Amino acid sequence: MIQLQNITKKYKTANGELTAVKDVNLSINKGEIFGIIGYSGAGKSTMIRLLNGLEKPTSGTVKVNNQEFSAISGQKLRDARQKVSMIFQHFNLLWSRTVAENIAFPLEIAGVPKAQRDARVKELIALVGLEGRDTAYPSQLSGGQKQRVGIARALANNPEVLLCDEATSALDPETTDAILDLLVDINERLGLTIVLITHEMHVIRKICHRVAVMEAGEVVESGEVLQVFQAPQADITKKFVSQITDTKETQETVAQLKAHYPTGQLIKLVFVGEKTEQPVISQLVKKFDVEVSIVHGNISQTKNGPYGTLIVQVDGSHENVSAALNYLNTVEVQTEVIVNVD
Numbered sequence: 246m247i248q249l250q251n252i253t254k255k256y257k258t259a260n261g262e263l264t265a266v267k268d269v270n271l272s273i274n275k276g277e278i279f280g281i282i283g284y285s286g287a288g289k290s291t292m293i294r295l296l297n298g299l300e301k302p303t304s305g306t307v308k309v310n311n312q313e314f315s316a317i318s319g320q321k322l323r324d325a326r327q328k329v330s331m332i333f334q335h336f337n338l339l340w341s342r343t344v345a346e347n348i349a350f351p352l353e354i355a356g357v358p359k360a361q362r363d364a365r366v367k368e369l370i371a372l373v374g375l376e377g378r379d380t381a382y383p384s385q386l387s388g389g390q391k392q393r394v395g396i397a398r399a400l401a402n403n404p405e406v407l408l409c410d411e412a413t414s415a416l417d418p419e420t421t422d423a424i425l426d427l428l429v430d431i432n433e434r435l436g437l438t439i440v441l442i443t444h445e446m447h448v449i450r451k452i453c454h455r456v457a458v459m460e461a462g463e464v465v466e467s468g469e470v471l472q473v474f475q476a477p478q479a480d481i482t483k484k485f486v487s488q489i490t491d492t493k494e495t496q497e498t499v500a501q502l503k504a505h506y507p508t509g510q511l512i513k514l515v516f517v518g519e520k521t522e523q524p525v526i527s528q529l530v531k532k533f534d535v536e537v538s539i540v541h542g543n544i545s546q547t548k549n550g551p552y553g554t555l556i557v558q559v560d561g562s563h564e565n566v567s568a569a570l571n572y573l574n575t576v577e578v579q580t581e582v583i584v585n586v587d
């Protein structure tokens with residue numbers, strides 16, 4: 246659906262030339278939810294503007310829905326852009342228009358007759374769960390409801406691609422999850438391709454099939470979300486993954502554990518996919534003469550399967566603990582010794 250080939254985007258600034266995006270190659274499949282994650286200044290917004298045809302690359306080609314955005318302009322580009330829609334962090338609603346009028350706006354611009362417009366607006370209001378709020382003004386809506394209006398408006402002209410620019414960054418965690426669930430629902434029901442940019446790994450973990458990690462204009466790592474969680478390569482990816490696995494709460498727990506477990510080893514086990522269902526811990530106790538205490542654990546779902554971490558204390562003779570650790574590696578459970586107290 247989307248192909249970016251050797252994309253570089255340079256800007257001229259007062260301090261000379263600045264490379265915002267550097268030699269990026271990406272291929273996004275039809276019907277996929279693809280996330281681009283990076284910190285501020287990584288080049289995410291520039292990527293979005295390249296994908297919606299608002300910017301042309303300095304070099305390289307951008308192909309969306311079989312149209313080479315980087316090579317067309319004028320009416321041809323405007324027509325092609327009809328198939329690429331967008332939602333925003335701050336919703337960008339028209340404040341003097343009601344919910345229904347906001348959603349109708351792109352239909353008016355496209356010249357859809359009133360009766361047809363009204364029917365479509367009704368359909369979209371139901372799709373995003375805003376029944377009964379059609380005459381409300383944006384100022385009377387919660388953040389989550391405003392984003393629902395944004396989503397309905399973006400879907401009005403049946404786009405092929407929905408671009409989400411930090412779409413949940415202004416929302417609280419619960420509302421974020423509700424909006425993410427709505428995006429998954431739309432993706433599955435309509436087969437819509439979704440590309441989102443974010444600085445939050447939670448968003449990637451919860452709804453994306455694949456992810457690209459950006460740093461200083463470059464894609465430093467990309468792949469299936471679960472794989473990236475299991476074996477992050479770049480330092481920045483490890484940092485993003487630790488947003489989920491190594492929260493402040495976990496760090497505090499580990500600090501307490503170090504103080505309270507004077508013997509044995511504290512080991513972090515990482516389980517992915519079907520490995521989360523294996524009876525690894527009971528096998529460990531059965532096969533080796535070690536004592537295992539579970540001290541902390543969590544499990545989260547990704548689109549490609551579950552991902553869990555478990556911190557255990559393994560106590561026993563040095564040989565037995567080593568043998569137990571070797572065994573864990575044979576069952577493809579990733580292990581990390583957090584603290585060796587022996």
Ligand SMILES: Nc1ncnc2c1ncn2[C@@H]1O[C@H](COP(=O)(O)OP(=O)(O)OP(=O)(O)O)[C@@H](O)[C@H]1O
Nearest residue numbers: 256258263265283284285286287288289290291292
């Ligand atoms: N129109 C522009 N002219 C000059 N420099 C720009 C322009 N747009 C972006 N940049 C620069 O390009 C780099 C990447 O910016 P970009 O906005 O794409 O990053 P980002 O990851 O989206 O960050 P943020 O989330 O803060 O917007 C930054 O150094 C930025 O200052």
